[in-house]
Amino acid sequence: MAQRVALSEAAAGSKRTSRVRVAVRLRPYMDKQDEKGEGPCVRGLGPQNLEIINWRNATETLHYQFDAFHGEQTSQQEVFVSSVKPILPHILNGQNASVFAYGPTGAGKTHTMLGSQEQPGIIPRAVKEVFNLVAAQEEEQDSWQYSVGMSYLEIYNEKVLDLLSSGSQDLPIREDKDRNILIPGLTDTPLSSFSDFDRHFIPASLKRTTASTKLNQRSSRSHAVLLVKVLKSQRRPPHRQQTGKLYLVDLAGSEDNRRTGNQGIRLKESGAINLSLFTLSKVVDALNAGAGGRVPYRDSKLTRLLQDSLGGSAHSVMITNIAPEYSYYFDTFTALNFAAKSKQIVNRPFVRETVLAPAIVPGKRGRDEQEAGGSGEPQTKRCKEKKKAGQPASPSIQPHSSPDSSVLERLLALEKMMMGSPEKERLNLLKTVAQSRKEIQMLKEKQKELENNASMFKKTEVSEKGLFKTDLPPLHRKQSTAKPRRQQAVVTPLQVSQVQPLPCAVLCKSSQPLEKKKRPPAEICEGKENGGQDDVNWEMRLDSELLERSRKKILQTLNSGSLKELKSLQLIGDKKAKLIMGWREINGVFTQMDDLRKIEGITAKRFSSFIKANILSSLGK
Numbered sequence: 001m002a003q004r005v006a007l008s009e010a011a012a013g014s015k016r017t018s019r020v021r022v023a024v025r026l027r028p029y030m031d032k033q034d035e036k037g038e039g040p041c042v043r044g045l046g047p048q049n050l051e052i053i054n055w056r057n058a059t060e061t062l063h064y065q066f067d068a069f070h071g072e073q074t075s076q077q078e079v080f081v082s083s084v085k086p087i088l089p090h091i092l093n094g095q096n097a098s099v100f101a102y103g104p105t106g107a108g109k110t111h112t113m114l115g116s117q118e119q120p121g122i123i124p125r126a127v128k129e130v131f132n133l134v135a136a137q138e139e140e141q142d143s144w145q146y147s148v149g150m151s152y153l154e155i156y157n158e159k160v161l162d163l164l165s166s167g168s169q170d171l172p173i174r175e176d177k178d179r180n181i182l183i184p185g186l187t188d189t190p191l192s193s194f195s196d197f198d199r200h201f202i203p204a205s206l207k208r209t210t211a212s213t214k215l216n217q218r219s220s221r222s223h224a225v226l227l228v229k230v231l232k233s234q235r236r237p238p239h240r241q242q243t244g245k246l247y248l249v250d251l252a253g254s255e256d257n258r259r260t261g262n263q264g265i266r267l268k269e270s271g272a273i274n275l276s277l278f279t280l281s282k283v284v285d286a287l288n289a290g291a292g293g294r295v296p297y298r299d300s301k302l303t304r305l306l307q308d309s310l311g312g313s314a315h316s317v318m319i320t321n322i323a324p325e326y327s328y329y330f331d332t333f334t335a336l337n338f339a340a341k342s343k344q345i346v347n348r349p350f351v352r353e354t355v356l357a358p359a360i361v362p363g364k365r366g367r368d369e370q371e372a373g374g375s376g377e378p379q380t381k382r383c384k385e386k387k388k389a390g391q392p393a394s395p396s397i398q399p400h401s402s403p404d405s406s407v408l409e410r411l412l413a414l415e416k417m418m419m420g421s422p423e424k425e426r427l428n429l430l431k432t433v434a435q436s437r438k439e440i441q442m443l444k445e446k447q448k449e450l451e452n453n454a455s456m457f458k459k460t461e462v463s464e465k466g467l468f469k470t471d472l473p474p475l476h477r478k479q480s481t482a483k484p485r486r487q488q489a490v491v492t493p494l495q496v497s498q499v500q501p502l503p504c505a506v507l508c509k510s511s512q513p514l515e516k517k518k519r520p521p522a523e524i525c526e527g528k529e530n531g532g533q534d535d536v537n538w539e540m541r542l543d544s545e546l547l548e549r550s551r552k553k554i555l556q557t558l559n560s561g562s563l564k565e566l567k568s569l570q571l572i573g574d575k576k577a578k579l580i581m582g583w584r585e586i587n588g589v590f591t592q593m594d595d596l597r598k599i600e601g602i603t604a605k606r607f608s609s610f611i612k613a614n615i616l617s618s619l620g621k
């Protein structure tokens with residue numbers, strides 16, 4: 001009589017190496033995913049290493065090491081041969097193996113697992129290889145016979161659905177006494193050859209739930225799990241049997257719904273996807289912590305199903321798919337950290353270090369160091385480390401402007417908290433991080449605009465040096481000439497943005513010293529462009545009280561004026577008036593006149609002209 005050998009026993013027979021191998025695959029850069037033309041934020045450094053820009057300090061990169069790194073040029077065959085093929089022989093020895101693709105939506109998981117007719121992915125290649133191995137075994141010895149079967153299911157909205165049967169209901173997941181995971185009622189189709197597999201698999205894959213999201217036209221809305229079982233039976237007594245299982249899992253992508261624009265049913269799907277992936281990360285955490293603590297496999301169908309593939313007797317490979325575009329930055333960063341955690345399951349921590357990115361925009365360094373507070377290390381130390389690491393230049397990575405220090409501080413604090421927070425809190429924190437990302441994006445846009453202003457100011461200031469020398473008293477001159485020497489740091493845009501509207505203009509009492517009339521550099525610059533020296537000084541000739549009153553009045557109109565009233569403002573036409581009303585609807589009130597610059601089309605120059613025209617007009621000048 002056939003005797004079933006428990007997996008654990010089978011595994012015990014061999015020296016178990018059950019660590020999860022982690023490979024990272026970077027999909028090719030896609031223009032359409034990078035509307036802002038920001039370039040890539042991640043790149044490979046070698047067959048196991050990659051680097052990504054450090055959000056805490058845009059002049060640094062974070063360096064990761066994995067079992068394998070597959071760059072943009074890596075073919076499907078190469079990924080298969082290096083990361084998957086080596087584990088397949090185990091399933092002919094009654095052991096389990098699993099391959100799962102993890103990563104943000106649109107990063108290439110389905111391409112990696114399924115591929116296309118022209119570029120078949122891991123699934124067809126692995127199944128073909130299983131048949132090759134079986135054929136080779138049968139040729140080599142005839143004491144065992146093999147039979148291959150398949151099951152195919154998806155986990156959609158926390159329901160287990162059989163893709164090989166039509167009208168499938170949610171199926172239960174059970175565990176037998178040997179801790180094998182079973183799904184009663186799941187179709188188990190015997191396969192005689194690879195073409196037999198294709199015949200069943202292709203129509204079943206079409207049943208998988210996909211939908212178009214903003215980030216991926218054909219986004220997988222479920223986790224798809226293909227199970228290939230190899231039953232090995234002894235031809236002669238005692239007719240022992242061994243079953244090896246190969247799980248090939250195409251996980252649904254982790255999703256940031258601010259970017260996917262998901263609503264309604266898509267949002268619900270996305271919630272289920274994110275929750276199960278979150279549970280997956282908790283399982284990884286628990287395995288990582290070791291010491292026999294509770295591993296929350298049962299908290300989601302996905303982890304329950306993968307129970308005998310992760311941290312158990314299985315030989316597992318996780319392929320983390322990432323995308324190079326800057327718009328994917330935080331998804332990529334999170335995915336890499338998740339993948340890195342998985343590596344720690346076997347107590348082999350990933351190597352993570354900071355290195356200097358060589359392509360540094362002149363002037364960024366100074367501010368980054370002041371504001372980012374990132375690693376908090378002095379520059380000299382970082383330079384030494386860089387030399388030691390011997391990192392090559394990375395011209396293809398664009399350093400990006402650092403966000404405002406307050407946002408960075410929040411992100412740093414959040415990151416710290418997330419490391420040790422319970423699940424619910426972490427979810428909330430993740431939401432807050434997403435909000436901070438939005439703020440960073442806005443700040444980056446503002447910074448870009450302000451950087452332009454700053455460089456314009458520099459030019460103007462040089463040409464106006466004569467004016468400062470002759471017209472202004474020493475203090476003012478000193479302030480004005482000191483800045484350009486900090487040219488490397490330019491006039492730091494965020495400082496410019498923080499400059500408040502001018503506090504006082506004067507209907508010039510001749511006795512009042514000029515140095516009291518501090519003016520932000522951007523306005524000097526704009527003033528000049530708006531019509532020469534007279535324009536530069538127009539505010540100084542006005543009484544400060546009148547000026548203030550007139551500013552308040554304009555602000556009031558901006559905040560509560562009707563369309564008609566807005567149009568009555570100087571330089572505000574129908575389109576701008578509507579934009580102002582739209583802005584108010586979304587953001588509430590303008591707290592200061594400078595807020596007007598957040599409106600599309602209101603450049604620094606236009607803003608300056610707007611202020612002048614309206615103040616002068618309200619004063620009847």
Ligand SMILES: Nc1ncnc2c1ncn2[C@@H]1O[C@H](COP(=O)(O)OP(=O)(O)OP(=O)(O)O)[C@@H](O)[C@H]1O
Binds near residue numbers: 028107218253
């Ligand atoms: N290595 C690659 N080479 C060429 N094209 C790729 C590669 N990886 C991904 N792509 C393309 O990128 C797009 C998105 O990939 P894919 O659908 O595989 O992403 P996904 O991670 O499975 O997304 P989702 O989770 O939303 O299903 C597809 O058009 C795919 O063909």
